[in-house]
Amino acid sequence: MQEPEFTETKSKETAVPDINHQTGTITKLQRPVQSQEQWQKYGEQISAFLATLPDYLGGFFNQYQQPLVSVGLIVGAIVSVKVLLAVLDSLNDIPLVAPTFELIGIGYSAWFVYRYLLKASTRKELTSEITTLKSQVVGKNAPEA
Numbered sequence: 001m002q003e004p005e006f007t008e009t010k011s012k013e014t015a016v017p018d019i020n021h022q023t024g025t026i027t028k029l030q031r032p033v034q035s036q037e038q039w040q041k042y043g044e045q046i047s048a049f050l051a052t053l054p055d056y057l058g059g060f061f062n063q064y065q066q067p068l069v070s071v072g073l074i075v076g077a078i079v080s081v082k083v084l085l086a087v088l089d090s091l092n093d094i095p096l097v098a099p100t101f102e103l104i105g106i107g108y109s110a111w112f113v114y115r116y117l118l119k120a121s122t123r124k125e126l127t128s129e130i131t132t133l134k135s136q137v138v139g140k141n142a143p144e145a
Helices: 019-023 035-062 065-092 097-117 120-138
Strands: none
Touching: 019 097, 035 065, 097 120
8 A cells, every 4th residue: 555645836935945954954043142241240249149148137137036036936846746746656556555655654643643632731742843833934933822
């Protein structure tokens, strides 16, 4: 089976000589030529910006130091909690670790009840420790309850 031959006829109006096709060469596009002065101007602008950047950042940090530290602490706390929860979740997947943690928690709760909550004298001791801790955190003497 033969393919039909295709012949293209061009009219004189649309026929444009294709020099590249005739010579077998490919024309390469030239990059726009920028003068050395333009590149030097760009370099000076970048150099001036980089020279003033430490002063700008230092002034910005001095002006907004407290909010930046607060935001940093909040972000650090969120990241720390997420990492802690991921570690605990991975530990919970290990066999026999979750029941061991439950036994440790039950044992500590039993010890706390025995140590601080059974007798009236130990409850007063716990109340005084909580009041002392509260006054240390708040920074002033909290009224004793």
